[in-house]
Amino acid sequence: MSDIIVVTGLPRSGTSLMMQVLNKAKVPILQDGVRESDISNPQGYFELEDVKNIVADNSFLDNAGGNAVKIVAPLPIYMKPSLKYKMVFMRRDLEEILQSQEKMLLKDQTSEREKFRTIYEFHLKKTYRFFAENNIPFIDVNYNELMAKPITTLTAVVEFLGLDADAEDLSEVVNPELYRNRNEG
Numbered sequence: 001m002s003d004i005i006v007v008t009g010l011p012r013s014g015t016s017l018m019m020q021v022l023n024k025a026k027v028p029i030l031q032d033g034v035r036e037s038d039i040s041n042p043q044g045y046f047e048l049e050d051v052k053n054i055v056a057d058n059s060f061l062d063n064a065g066g067n068a069v070k071i072v073a074p075l076p077i078y079m080k081p082s083l084k085y086k087m088v089f090m091r092r093d094l095e096e097i098l099q100s101q102e103k104m105l106l107k108d109q110t111s112e113r114e115k116f117r118t119i120y121e122f123h124l125k126k127t128y129r130f131f132a133e134n135n136i137p138f139i140d141v142n143y144n145e146l147m148a149k150p151i152t153t154l155t156a157v158v159e160f161l162g163l164d165a166d167a168e169d170l171s172e173v174v175n176p177e178l179y180r181n182r183n184e185g
Helices: 015-024 049-053 094-105 110-133 143-148 150-161 167-173
Strands: 004-009 068-070 085-091 138-142
Touching: 004 015, 015 068, 015 085, 015 150, 015 167, 085 150, 094 110, 138 143, 138 150, 143 150, 150 167
Parallel strands: 004 068, 004 085, 085 138
Antiparallel strands: none
């Protein structure tokens, strides 16, 4: 069975963008279209509703080999360790994630930022520990670097995943105009 490509990261870290890249690379995507594109993700979310229930039922992974699926952190720890994965872990400046989340929710969460920062950092550590304990190969993809140097970053992704795709062609998916929440500090 082929590896399952899992795109993960904290919410608002660029997971949908990476799914767009994989889609352009002609990787079959596990998605159902239930969550439609919106102003926060005008190109779409590329999500599968079954992922939301992964804690109780992860059987959707049984036949997912050769496909890509988005499983946002902290949910990867509920994947079946017996299956073969290649993880693309989207990383983004935490302050930008918090700003982006606030804009998406249309809610000022400044007073809650430290709480969310602590929760998100815990999710990251737990996810990396799961990868290590289960010998799951992963690549960290820095969203900020992807925006600044898409060809360089995507070359590493193509090589890691063993894709038959051209990084320069895939870089056309990266739209700097959608990089709206920047940490200037």
